[in-house]
Amino acid sequence: MRLLIVLLLLFQGVQGKDLGKVSGYVGETITLPSGVDPSWTLSRIDWSIFINTTWIATFYKKVINTDRRPEYKGRLKLDEKSGNLTILSLCQSDALEYTVELLSKERQNVVNKIRLIVKQHLKQPTITAIQSTETEAGCTLLLSCSSPDNGVNYSWEIKPSCRHNSNISQSGASELLAFCQTSADPVNVTCTARNNTETASSDWTSKCKGPDKTHTSRDRCGLVFLFGFLVGAMVMVAGVLVYHFRGKISKAFQLF
Structure with a gap:
């Protein structure tokens, strides 16, 4: 045949x-x-x-x-x-x-x-936390995003929105520097790698929560006032007790 x-x-x-x-x-x-x-x-x-x-x-x-x-x-x-x-x-x-x-x-x-x-399908990028610091003013994050695939471009998304800037390091990874003034909610970061035909993303959640807005400066002043009031009240009560029982206290000291 x-x-x-x-x-x-x-x-x-x-x-x-x-x-x-x-x-x-x-x-x-x-x-x-x-x-x-x-x-x-x-x-x-x-x-x-x-x-x-x-x-x-x-x-x-x-x-x-x-x-x-x-x-x-x-x-x-x-x-x-x-x-x-x-x-x-x-x-x-x-x-x-x-x-x-x-x-x-x-x-x-x-x-x-x-x-x-x-x-090959585009592989998911890897997010590495270089620094995650919590201060009274907020969170400072320094992250790196890298992909095993060549010729990809990177983009970042942060929720809630934060001031941030990114650049490409000498190793080819994308580095993100962000400062977040957040509530008690954590910071969620997404890094996306893309080429001409596909995109692939990875997520990262910061354990740094930043300042808790439920404690404002007014609340702190109120706490200080309350603490001062309680201390003053205790001093006044102690003075009244001492005055009221001064005779007994004097006799007690004479015994010694």
Whole structure:
């Protein structure tokens, strides 16, 4: 049958097509189109890789075989009507040029090629706390955000809103310096890494709560006044008691 296809290519002047490129992500599923004429009824399909025509999926005599290569075992699905090949659980090693040879029941044939590009999804960035200091005035935060992926841009979001500034360090990470005058609620920070196609974010929550606005300066003055009043009252009561019992106290001292 292989020889028959070659002879058909030679004598019938079969023209193949470059189907271009398709892209998929590691761990996901991708379908490689065969490029067949929809009017064809296929009698044979041969998907192969490498220049030595290593078959990975075939359809012949109404039998589909997708277990020809151990690295693809259990990961291929071949559609006998369209000739399309589906690859499950994409691996980085699947990034190759694929060739499909198609033969119809009317002895029409074609050889098409398609290249598969396999990409990695953007990984979540990592937030590292360099400094988190709580003072009477608020919280001072110094954070670093880094990504294992190259060529990404960073952005920061802080809730509640704080005065902040960021820059890129020599290591390529983004550093955030923020001063927050917060209530008793913690500070929530989000770092987002993005490239041309994707974004990925990580969250970080500060244990630094900043000043508690429930204790205002007026409250502090009231507490001081109350404390002073209580001390004064205690002194007055002690004086009254001493005056009232002065005779007994004098006699008690004379005994000594």
